[in-house]
Structure formats: C-alpha cells, structure tokens
Amino acid sequence: MLKDQACIVGIGETPFCRKPGSGMSEMTLQLKAATAATADAGLKGSQIDGILPFPALGRAEAFAGALGCENLRFSATLHLGGAAPVAALRAAAMAVVSGTASHVLIPGGWNGYSGARARAAVQDMNSLPGAAIARDFYVPFGMTAPPQWYALMARRHMHDYGTTHEQFGAVAIAMRKHAQLNPAALMCGKPLTMAEYLASPMIADPYRLNDCCLETDGAAAFVVTTVARARDLGKQPIYLMGVGVGQPYPADEITNRRDFHRTGLTSAAPEAFRMAGIAPADVDFAQIYDCFTFEVIQQIEEAGFCKRGEGGAFVEHGGIELGGRLPVNTHGGLLSQAHVLGLSHVVEAVRQLRGECGARQVQNAEIGVVTGWGDFGDGAIAILRR
C-alpha cells in the first residue's frame, strides 16, 4: 500500500520550442530539466540515487555520470510509452518507501520537432511492445503510425456510443483555451474555434490535424522521495495518494481485443482510487495524456469520471475547461502546450497543487489526477494531493 507515503518534491522544465529547434542534444535538454528539478527540491545531483529514464531517451548511467550520482542504487525504464512517466512515479514510490532508494529522478525530453527522431519516429517502432506485430500485420497495409491505429479505436467508439467530431473538437478547443493562459505554451496567442477545428485537414478519419498533438523540443523532470525526507526539503511536498498501472489485453496487438474499448486505465484507475480512498468526483482537476483528442474522452471514461460512452457529452459545453466540472490539461497539454512525453502533465499537476499556476490556477485545488497513455493503450494514473 503506497498511499500517502511518497511525495513529489521537485519539478523542472526547459522552455518548449519548434523552429528553429532547441539547439541542444537530447541529453543536454534532459539534464537542464533534471538540474532544475533537483534545485527546485533543494537537492544536489549527488543526492539522487535512483533514476528512471524514459524509454530510448538515455541510460540511467549516463544521467548519473553527468549529475554526479556516486551512489546510484536503483534504475529502470518502464516500457509503457507515454504512460512511462506515471508508471515511473509508481516505481519511484515503491523504491523510496521500501528503502531501495532515497531520492529518485524521473527525466524525459527530446528534440521531438527538430531532431531526426521526429522524422524517423513513424518508422521507429522498436520501443513498441508489438513492434514485430506492427511490422508484419499493420504497416504493410499502410497503417504505419499511432494516429492511424488509434483512429480505429475512435471510429468504433463513435459507432458504439455516438461520439461526434464536435466532441473531439471540444477537447482540442479546451486545451487551446488553457494554452492562452500559459505563456510557456506553444499555442499561446493562437486560439482555436470550432469552425477552424472542423476545417483542419483530415489525417486519418476521424482524426484531423487539430486532433493531433504537437511535435516539440523540450524536457521535463521530477523528483520523488519519502514523506519524512520531504518534510526537510524546501518545497511544499505533493503527496501520492493512489497510483495504478495497467495494460489492455492483449497489450501488443490492437485488433483482437475481446473488449475493444478496454485500455490500461480500465484496471489501473479503480486500483488507484481504491488506494487513495476517494472517488473520481472528489478530484479538482486532471492532467490527461492527450496524444489525440479521442484519447482524452476515452481516458475520462476508463478512469471513471463518467460511464463508458458518456465521455463525449462530458467534454462538451466547457465540461473540461477551467471553471467546468473537471478542468483537464490546464497547461494546454500535448495538444496545445508542448509534447514532452507526459512529463509536463506531472509537472503541471504539482504546480496546481502548490498553487503556482497564476491565471490558469484551479481555485483551492486539493486533489489532482495525472494519467499516461502509451503504445497500444497502456495506461497509468496517479492521484496527487497537496
């Protein structure tokens, strides 16, 4: 039982950019975020003894070597794609609560816009659990990348539950509205209307360009320790109340799922809420991994904020905007702030619970949720409180 035993004590981010690119290596970018996070926590790099790097973005040993971590005791990479940062939060909590490590760093970042990775990403499937399956059974039919695979899920949801393009648009518009309140967001100053959303070009029906996340250069990081150590550090500790990680079945293949709408969150969220001892209705905001608009609707459903099939109605009429029933992605998310692999969703949740969000602050935010979505529907969820 991990409830209320571990805290996030430091957060760090780099600026986000597209053109002309960060001008830094991906490791340098991540070290900028990592040192910002350790400084925020009031820690020296040498005090980090656990590191959980994002898949394929650097080895723990390289981070340790650069940061001066002379006593690295715990390292792992969680192969859950965009669910990895929240899954790493759980692993970090397990490590510090068990005494396996004292201060665990979770970094992530990339030149997602300017780097070779951005252009090669659609051909680079080695990090997927179903890499060989995609290569042999999806790619030969022109289904080469996530928006195409996930479009199959979105289309079936539209068929089964009547979810509409306009409801997808409501997600894109909510993220864009929040970005107008966040000077760090790449889409700050570029508002989006429903007419503009519906006019954006189709990529893979039902996904239009404005249903798809940004490609960004940038990095973020956070530091986890025990409640007892957190009390001696500089910043207000943010407590991990509940956490869960799950996978659909089968996790490595999309088409042959008995329950086509089951994702990792379907099992992870009830576990997390049970651990926290609260209900979804008790949550003040949620930072939901928004690789594409429909994935927000689906995760809202599978996390239990509404019943399956009701997510479309949930996001309409400002339901997920600031002031709505559940403000979602107050920073603008992957869709309108920046794509930092889900790390910035954790960072934003911590900022909200510290009350550091200025114009986009959720008033009296006490409890927040962060989710991750990765690969073929892997899911992770953390419930945080101040």
Next chain:
Amino acid sequence: MPETKYAKPLPQMEGLAGEFYGHCKNGELRFQRCKCCGAFRHIPREICPECNAFDWEWAKSSGSGTVYTWTVVERALHPAFASDTPYAAVVVEMAEGVRLLSQVVDCPPDKLRIGMPVQLELRAMTPEVTLPFFRRLIDNQ
C-alpha cells in the same frame, strides 16, 4: 524480370508470420486453430491463450467477414504510401471470430460502414509476398 520495384514495407517472412503469409502466397488465408480447445487465433502465437495448449493447425478461412472498424488515411505518415491516399484501412471481423487488419480495395471512402460484409482478395505484391485484402461483398450501400 523488368518490373517496377515494390517500395512499400512488407512483412518479414519469418517465424509464424512467415507461415501465415506463406499460406497467402499459396492462395489461402489460414488462421491458427487450437487442436485442444478449437479456438481460432490471430495474430499468430506460439501457444493457445485460451487453454495454453501447444498443438495447433493452420485452418483454412472462409474469407468472409464484416468491417469491425475503419479509418481513411488522407495524409500518409510513411512516404511509401503517399501516392495511395486516400486509402481505407479496416479491421475485418472474420466468420471464424478473429479480426484482421487490412484494406478494403475499390471502395469509395463514403461507402465504408461498420458491419459491411467483405470478402477476401489475395494480392501478390511481389513474387515472394502476397497480402490479404478485402472487397465489398455486394454494393449494397
């Protein structure tokens, strides 16, 4: 042979996937069927996830199915498919119960429907590789 080189990615003809596409090359769509509990399975796997039996056979498919879900790719995300757009990728639910990702050929995008009956059409892409595509069974839309 003076042929235009096929530039799109193809399955690697190895292991169980190689056996699956080997049957396609021989003009047959076959799925694994467990010899213990009789369950069909796709994607090919080493043992039966229903009963964990190791004994299985490649059972011939009827080739009939219905569209379970679909997308129309309007902007290719891999350069080799750029000249094909728009193309209709579908998940077909076969009469045998398994689902298969493929394309419906010669179908206008606005005719695609979930539940639409489709029939197998094997197409040799290269001398080595034949892929299973589908065609609308009847133009009933």
